[in-house]
Amino acid sequence: MANEPVSVVFKIYCLSVMTLVAATYTVALRYTRTISSADLYFSTTAVCITEVIKLILSLGMLAKETGSPSRLKNSIVEHVFQSPKELLKLSVPSVVYAVQNNMAFLALSNLDAAVYQVTYQLKIPCTALCTVLMLNRSLSRLQWFSVFMLCGGVTLVQWKPAEATKVQIEQNPFLGFMAIAVAVLCSGFAGVYFEKVLKSSDTSLWVRNIQMYLSGIVVTLIGVYLTDGEKVLEKGFFFGYTPWVCFVVFLASVGGLYTSVVVKYTDNIMKGFSAAAAIVLSTVASVVLFGLQITVTFASGAMLVCVSIYLYGLPKQDTLKLPRQDADKESRQKLITV
Numbered sequence: 001m002a003n004e005p006v007s008v009v010f011k012i013y014c015l016s017v018m019t020l021v022a023a024t025y026t027v028a029l030r031y032t033r034t035i036s037s038a039d040l041y042f043s044t045t046a047v048c049i050t051e052v053i054k055l056i057l058s059l060g061m062l063a064k065e066t067g068s069p070s071r072l073k074n075s076i077v078e079h080v081f082q083s084p085k086e087l088l089k090l091s092v093p094s095v096v097y098a099v100q101n102n103m104a105f106l107a108l109s110n111l112d113a114a115v116y117q118v119t120y121q122l123k124i125p126c127t128a129l130c131t132v133l134m135l136n137r138s139l140s141r142l143q144w145f146s147v148f149m150l151c152g153g154v155t156l157v158q159w160k161p162a163e164a165t166k167v168q169i170e171q172n173p174f175l176g177f178m179a180i181a182v183a184v185l186c187s188g189f190a191g192v193y194f195e196k197v198l199k200s201s202d203t204s205l206w207v208r209n210i211q212m213y214l215s216g217i218v219v220t221l222i223g224v225y226l227t228d229g230e231k232v233l234e235k236g237f238f239f240g241y242t243p244w245v246c247f248v249v250f251l252a253s254v255g256g257l258y259t260s261v262v263v264k265y266t267d268n269i270m271k272g273f274s275a276a277a278a279i280v281l282s283t284v285a286s287v288v289l290f291g292l293q294i295t296v297t298f299a300s301g302a303m304l305v306c307v308s309i310y311l312y313g314l315p316k317q318d319t320l321k322l323p324r325q326d327a328d329k330e331s332r333q334k335l336i337t338v
Helices: 008-034 043-066 069-081 084-108 113-135 141-159 173-199 205-235 243-265 268-290 296-313 321-337
Strands: none
Touching (some): 008 084, 008 113, 008 243, 008 268, 043 069, 043 084, 043 243, 069 205, 084 113, 084 173, 084 205, 113 173, 113 268, 113 296, 141 296, 268 296
């Protein structure tokens, strides 16, 4: 499946959609969290609804994959109702992703969308570290160099954060940065953990998604009760919801599932270009919508981050093949001389 040939047009389509979803989600979420504090919706309920929509979409994809209602029913019964251990296993990334999503709301309530986009790329070194520790993989020198370059770029961005002049609520940049730090750690661990679970068995991706989202709904409902329980009972579960908020929930739901399509049909280089392009689009949108003032340190840091993403996505050279080729040449020469 991974090697299934696709056209260049389809790859460009994947890149364009991935970039637009990432940039639009960040800017739209920032807009809904900063435009007014009077009727601000509960971020915990938005995260919960996102999990529900992801579950519905995954059920639809599994129905398409199985091809018949009876097979769909049998698959759900086998992998959900008769597999409590698997549900418990997938509850781990569910909890971590729930924390990550709530931290994203907190971060974008205190940091501009462009600053968030750049700083959030710290998930790359975090994911790299988790990959080395949990999956026993190795990184090339160029990848490690790009990781340190990325950290340097993020440091420049946060050294003197760009300021938005059209924000109507008070912000705490330090709280926003700490929220991103937690989100980055959650993203790295949960992503690698989920990859390990996927590759440890032949279970369908959509079945694994259903198992994870079922646990996620339970976890996020507990989060709603513990964090905003009294306010939700008083004002309602959908208090403060506007078309923009519904749009943010939709983007979060589709974006999470669409990532698997991009990974399936494209490569890390395209993902890197997508992340870099999303940073540029978020910066332009922040200048127009929020009056963001770009500083020299921010521009320099953003450039370093974009370059590091590209370098990290370059394929590693398989040096093990070189000695074998040399050995084959030597053996052929010996045969010829004989």
